[in-house]
Amino acid sequence: MNRFAGKTVVVTGGNKGIGLAIARRFADEGANLVIASFEPQVEEAAAGLRGDGLKAIGVICDVTDAAAVKALYDAAEQEFGGVDISVQNAGIITIAKVEDLTETQWDDTMEVNTKGVFLCCQEAIRRMRASGRGGRVINMASGQAGMGSSIRRITPHRNSASWA
Numbered sequence: 001m002n003r004f005a006g007k008t009v010v011v012t013g014g015n016k017g018i019g020l021a022i023a024r025r026f027a028d029e030g031a032n033l034v035i036a037s038f039e040p041q042v043e044e045a046a047a048g049l050r051g052d053g054l055k056a057i058g059v060i061c062d063v064t065d066a067a068a069v070k071a072l073y074d075a076a077e078q079e080f081g082g083v084d085i086s087v088q089n090a091g092i093i094t095i096a097k098v099e100d101l102t103e104t105q106w107d108d109t110m111e112v113n114t115k116g117v118f119l120c121c122q123e124a125i126r127r128m129r130a131s132g133r134g135g136r137v138i139n140m141a142s143g144q145a146g147m148g149s150s151i152r153r154i155t156p157h158r159n160s161a162s163w164a
Helices: 017-028 042-051 066-080 103-131
Strands: 008-012 032-037 056-060 085-088 136-139
Touching: 008 017, 008 066, 008 103, 017 032, 017 042, 017 085, 032 042, 032 066, 042 056, 056 066, 066 103, 085 103, 103 136
Parallel strands: 008 032, 008 085, 032 056, 085 136
Antiparallel strands: none
């Protein structure tokens, strides 16, 4: 099937794991692919897709930097003429008890998982509206976002001033 023939799809965090699987599926359905990651291996992932006969480019992008996000969508327009679908898949997670989580870890998570999604959606929507063709945005989240991790009641230990 070629449901996405002639469409251009941007996938952040598209160089490995779920993001690469999403990118491959769109490409298998005929889409032009722009995969983005802050990791330099993004071009290797794009080359692998091209080696399979698919249309793909890789762009190094820090989704927390508005100028880098703009450059990502500029690259998509320069290579393929526009953006039809934008998949915000880039994300990070730190597994730690709240009392052990550092402020830096918290800030990094908020920057990538919240600000990064905002900046990519904002830039994609601007371009989709300006093109007159419209488009779609898809925002990914972990299952952990809805259920939390090891949630338990916080109560004082017997004979202790510490908390469980």
